[in-house]
Amino acid sequence: MGTILIVDDEKSIRVTLKAFLELEGHRVEVAETASEAIEKLDATKFDIVLTDIILPKLSGVELLRTIKDLSPETMVMMMTGEPTLDTATESLRLGAVDYLQKPVSKVDVYKAVGNALRIKSFQDEKKRLEAENRSYMQDLEKMVAERTRELVEKEGILRTRAEELSILNNLARRVNSSITVDETIRSGLKEMRRAAGSDFAVCFVLEGEKLLEKFIYPESAGEQWKPEAAHRIGHCLCGLCVSEKNAVFSENIHKDSRCSLDECKNAGFQSLAALPLKSGAEPLGVVALASRKQVDFSKRADFLESLANEISIGLKKSMLYEKLETQTVELRRRIQQIQETETERTQLQNQLQKAQKMEAIGTLAAGIAHDFNNILAAIMGYAELSMLSLPPDSRSAKTIKLSLSAAERAKDLIQQILAFSRQVEGERKPVAMAMITKEVLRFLRASLPSTIEINEYIDANLPNVLADPVHLHQIIMNLCTNAGHAMRNDGGRLRLCLEKANIDGDGVPDLPDLKVGEYVKLSVSDTGHGIQKEFLDRIFEPYFTTKEKGEGTGLGLAVTHGIVKKYQGAIRVESEPNKGAHFEVYIPAIGSEDNKIEKYEGSIEKGSEHILFVDDEPALVDISQQMLEQMGYMVSSRSSGRDALSLFEKQPEAFDLVITDLTMPYMTGDMLAEKIWEKRPGLPVILCTGFSESFGRKRQVKDSIKAVMMKPLNMLELSRTIREVLDGGQGKHLGR
Numbered sequence: 001m002g003t004i005l006i007v008d009d010e011k012s013i014r015v016t017l018k019a020f021l022e023l024e025g026h027r028v029e030v031a032e033t034a035s036e037a038i039e040k041l042d043a044t045k046f047d048i049v050l051t052d053i054i055l056p057k058l059s060g061v062e063l064l065r066t067i068k069d070l071s072p073e074t075m076v077m078m079m080t081g082e083p084t085l086d087t088a089t090e091s092l093r094l095g096a097v098d099y100l101q102k103p104v105s106k107v108d109v110y111k112a113v114g115n116a117l118r119i120k121s122f123q124d125e126k127k128r129l130e131a132e133n134r135s136y137m138q139d140l141e142k143m144v145a146e147r148t149r150e151l152v153e154k155e156g157i158l159r160t161r162a163e164e165l166s167i168l169n170n171l172a173r174r175v176n177s178s179i180t181v182d183e184t185i186r187s188g189l190k191e192m193r194r195a196a197g198s199d200f201a202v203c204f205v206l207e208g209e210k211l212l213e214k215f216i217y218p219e220s221a222g223e224q225w226k227p228e229a230a231h232r233i234g235h236c237l238c239g240l241c242v243s244e245k246n247a248v249f250s251e252n253i254h255k256d257s258r259c260s261l262d263e264c265k266n267a268g269f270q271s272l273a274a275l276p277l278k279s280g281a282e283p284l285g286v287v288a289l290a291s292r293k294q295v296d297f298s299k300r301a302d303f304l305e306s307l308a309n310e311i312s313i314g315l316k317k318s319m320l321y322e323k324l325e326t327q328t329v330e331l332r333r334r335i336q337q338i339q340e341t342e343t344e345r346t347q348l349q350n351q352l353q354k355a356q357k358m359e360a361i362g363t364l365a366a367g368i369a370h371d372f373n374n375i376l377a378a379i380m381g382y383a384e385l386s387m388l389s390l391p392p393d394s395r396s397a398k399t400i401k402l403s404l405s406a407a408e409r410a411k412d413l414i415q416q417i418l419a420f421s422r423q424v425e426g427e428r429k430p431v432a433m434a435m436i437t438k439e440v441l442r443f444l445r446a447s448l449p450s451t452i453e454i455n456e457y458i459d460a461n462l463p464n465v466l467a468d469p470v471h472l473h474q475i476i477m478n479l480c481t482n483a484g485h486a487m488r489n490d491g492g493r494l495r496l497c498l499e500k501a502n503i504d505g506d507g508v509p510d511l512p513d514l515k516v517g518e519y520v521k522l523s524v525s526d527t528g529h530g531i532q533k534e535f536l537d538r539i540f541e542p543y544f545t546t547k548e549k550g551e552g553t554g555l556g557l558a559v560t561h562g563i564v565k566k567y568q569g570a571i572r573v574e575s576e577p578n579k580g581a582h583f584e585v586y587i588p589a590i591g592s593e594d595n596k597i598e599k600y601e602g603s604i605e606k607g608s609e610h611i612l613f614v615d616d617e618p619a620l621v622d623i624s625q626q627m628l629e630q631m632g633y634m635v636s637s638r639s640s641g642r643d644a645l646s647l648f649e650k651q652p653e654a655f656d657l658v659i660t661d662l663t664m665p666y667m668t669g670d671m672l673a674e675k676i677w678e679k680r681p682g683l684p685v686i687l688c689t690g691f692s693e694s695f696g697r698k699r700q701v702k703d704s705i706k707a708v709m710m711k712p713l714n715m716l717e718l719s720r721t722i723r724e725v726l727d728g729g730q731g732k733h734l735g736r
Helices: 011-023 034-043 060-070 085-093 106-153 159-177 181-196 219-223 236-244 297-388 395-422 433-447 469-486 556-566 618-630 641-650 669-679 699-704 715-726
Strands: 003-007 027-031 048-052 075-080 098-101 200-207 210-217 248-250 271-279 282-291 429-431 452-458 464-467 492-503 517-526 570-575 581-590 610-614 634-638 657-661 685-689 707-710
Touching (some): 003 011, 003 034, 011 027, 027 034, 034 060, 048 060, 048 106, 060 075, 075 085, 075 106, 085 098, 098 106, 106 297, 159 181, 181 210, 181 282, 210 236, 210 282, 236 271, 248 297, 297 395, 297 715, 429 433, 429 469, 433 452, 433 492, 433 517, 469 492, 469 556, 492 581, 556 570, 556 581, 610 618, 610 641, 618 634, 641 657, 657 669, 657 715, 685 715, 707 715
Parallel strands (some): 003 027, 003 048, 048 075, 075 098, 657 685, 685 707
Antiparallel strands (some): 248 271, 271 282, 429 464, 517 581, 570 581
């Protein structure tokens, strides 16, 4: 948790933000003015300062400058209710880590403070590592200087060892000029082998309990020196050197019982010196020198250990360097992650805003749909009842049937509105694309500039396609809207063609996945500015757009591509700069006979059972009761869930079926069903709703609903569903 100072001349904002942050465990102080904030900064060290830009006397930007002078490591976040590009740019240039627009939500504050604390943590860690490295380098320089002073003081004594000193210094230079561990060991081992006059040198690095071979010199010696087992601490001469933390010498390894591994003996060596590599008390590894002649390496023990010490210093430095390099890479990666997270957060915020707009539209559309469906239900119900009293071939019956068809069209339009606003998955059904295309064209003629000419060709004998009408509307509208946008400045001609296409074994160029068969082909062409060649492979990617900022989301063609692929179709584009664009969409066709949906044909199925009907719309209660009685049922009806439950509790065994509206005040349809099943488990229930949205109750409630019917109710469909439920079948279920 961090220490945070909030600076704002609005008391409500100071109190609110303080409460938000204290809930997260932060220690928070507040200041009303910049002067008060500076006093607190002089007295207390804060991790974060969250300041308003507009403050009395001294502005937030001036306060930012002062904070960076007083405490550069303090994270500063700016807030404003009137954001401008100049203030945002100046704030970020002066070192602000974030720029928030008022009013600031709890989520925004938590995210911004969390990001700032992480950035501060990374900066503090970086400074700590830099300080640690400087300290080590200073210690190293101090050690070298101290060693040099000692050598100078003992110059008289060490004159006879001038050559050894020269070798030692040369080794130190080579080792300290090396950066990586491998470079340090390689250069140090070569110099040490040359200085000692040995035939062979090998370096092991300690990892856990094992000594891992790192480098041998000369490398050609590896042909004779072949370890048969791993070296371990406490075993053989090299292992003893590490465990005892002292040099180990053997003038004749063939007679030395401590030499328990055979690789040196098999390679023909006689004598060996094992010298520890360590940093203080920390063991790093071991250097072994071997000679084919008998040599007493112990006579030069001090010199050899000095060489080993220089290698140890360089090795430790290289290890620290590699550790620091790894930490630096990790720090950069984390900073990159923070930047990517910030970008993702911005994208998610934009998506959330769009989703909230769509949710608001969906809520409004749902309410309109509910009311409009109730009106349609009354119209359709009374019309169906009227048809029952008329001869089927009479002019009046035919007129009423046409009215019912128009009402069904209105019902479909409501579902389209709901699907667009809530983005629910619509039902696939046989659709005539020509009708939807004509609807889109009527809309386009009213919305596009008069400078754009629209030419259309629609084949009169098109087969149907199995699709969601809303998806087809989206495809056509997206392609035509993009075409119109490309010609909005200079005008031009938009041509739309809808025709049948038969794909044979030769297929379609650029569309190898398109299967053989019959398709409906949609072509949309324009004479606009066209698409650059380097963009053609990316136009179907989500969020990719060539439009100016604020003019497009980059989702239109991505959505279109996704819908077409889902329908096992294909889409292709041809375009050149200044020569317009041509899109082709292939949707699999079905036979025209698949579109014969008889909503008002057939005989009504009847029964004699007792049905409890519930709806909060009095007109629907009346018409539904008449329809059910026409089918032969005994009907008890109520206009609220509470009244229906009261009636049911008086005689729970009297009813064979409950038909209830889902959306009702005080007690919804699924709540009523739960109460009914408490008294009489298993009683069949049919839910009626104006839109296909999951009612989200308990799973056992969803599983016990026998059927769900979409309003407005069709008399023939209602009669069939009732018989299916009462006769032991299943009606139309909600998706599981």
